[in-house]
Amino acid sequence: MDKEWFINEFENKASETIRKYKLINNADKVIVACSGGKDSTTVLYLLNKFGYKPEALILDLAIGSWSETNLTNIKTFCKEEGIKLHVVSMREEFGCSICYIKSIVGQKQKLQSCTICGILKRWLLNKKARGLGATKLATGHNLDDEAQTVLLNVFNGNPKLGIKSGPKVGIIRDRMFVTRIKPLFFHRERDVRRYSELLGFPVLYDKCPCSVGSFRSLIREFLNKIEKDEPETKQNILSMWMVLSPLLAGRKTREKLSYCKLCGEPARNAICKSCQILS
Ligand code: SF4
Numbered sequence: 001m002d003k004e005w006f007i008n009e010f011e012n013k014a015s016e017t018i019r020k021y022k023l024i025n026n027a028d029k030v031i032v033a034c035s036g037g038k039d040s041t042t043v044l045y046l047l048n049k050f051g052y053k054p055e056a057l058i059l060d061l062a063i064g065s066w067s068e069t070n071l072t073n074i075k076t077f078c079k080e081e082g083i084k085l086h087v088v089s090m091r092e093e094f095g096c097s098i099c100y101i102k103s104i105v106g107q108k109q110k111l112q113s114c115t116i117c118g119i120l121k122r123w124l125l126n127k128k129a130r131g132l133g134a135t136k137l138a139t140g141h142n143l144d145d146e147a148q149t150v151l152l153n154v155f156n157g158n159p160k161l162g163i164k165s166g167p168k169v170g171i172i173r174d175r176m177f178v179t180r181i182k183p184l185f186f187h188r189e190r191d192v193r194r195y196s197e198l199l200g201f202p203v204l205y206d207k208c209p210c211s212v213g214s215f216r217s218l219i220r221e222f223l224n225k226i227e228k229d230e231p232e233t234k235q236n237i238l239s240m241w242m243v244l245s246p247l248l249a250g251r252k253t254r255e256k257l258s259y260c261k262l263c264g265e266p267a268r269n270a271i272c273k274s275c276q277i278l279s
């Protein structure tokens with residue numbers, strides 16, 4: 001496939017997703033949740049190229065050399081592109097590394113390490129993005145991630161967990177909650193990788209070392225295996241989900257959140273999941 005044609009198509013698809021799902025308006029301040037990896041770096045690059053003047057926010061997870069390299073890479077990238085970067089240290093926020101929290105909490109609460117990390121990251125990203133005045137928080141989730149999430153929720157017996165997923169996450173409107181957007185929602189992971197490689201982004205293509213053996217990794221491998229014979233499987237899962245999720249959600253289009261009694265952040269229960277973990 002011709003390189004220029006591919007790059008053009010890739011960028012048009014992102015721009016079309018932003019337009020069709022009204023992901024960003026002119027008054028928005030957009031923060032991109034960066035990991036230093038290909039997906040979020042691509043989102044940051046595209047939003048900057050499209051003129052949305054995004055800022056970058058990275059959580060330093062302190063997962064050894066993997067985090068150090070990601071941090072160095074995103075600093076280099078933001079400097080080259082003239083993008084403001086905010087770094088938040090998990091160690092400073094929580095008083096210890098994410099690995100330490102995971103090892104203690106994982107044993108006591110019987111939670112998967114990625115579940116713990118994911119909950120704390122979402123909590124911190126929302127809080128920090130709001131503190132920076134963001135009205136939209138862009139993430140690098142791609143079609144493969146979304147198809148995996150649909151299956152994960154089904155296999156965990158909780159499909160309703162994902163009913164608010166989509167290019168714009170949630171129908172929750174709350175002053176404390178920064179709307180999350182996913183400009184790469186319809187892009188396949190292999191295309192994001194190709195785009196990132198063609199543009200020479202300084203990123204690591206390795207997965208997080210802690211993801212090995214996680215349930216998500218198993219599902220990723222499972223779907224990749226199926227797609228060797230059935231190449232539209234992930235796309236079909238997502239298309240089916242886009243039809244089913246509004247039906248599962250029912251007529252309730254607005255959900256009111258309450259606030260955690262301990263940290264004051266948006267929560268569905270009296271104590272948010274983050275505070276349950278940290279307690
Ligand atoms: Fe955290 Fe798991 Fe993602 Fe690693 S793979 S950053 S541990 S959620």
Ligand code: ZN
Nearest residue numbers: 260263272275
């Ligand atoms: Zn809380």
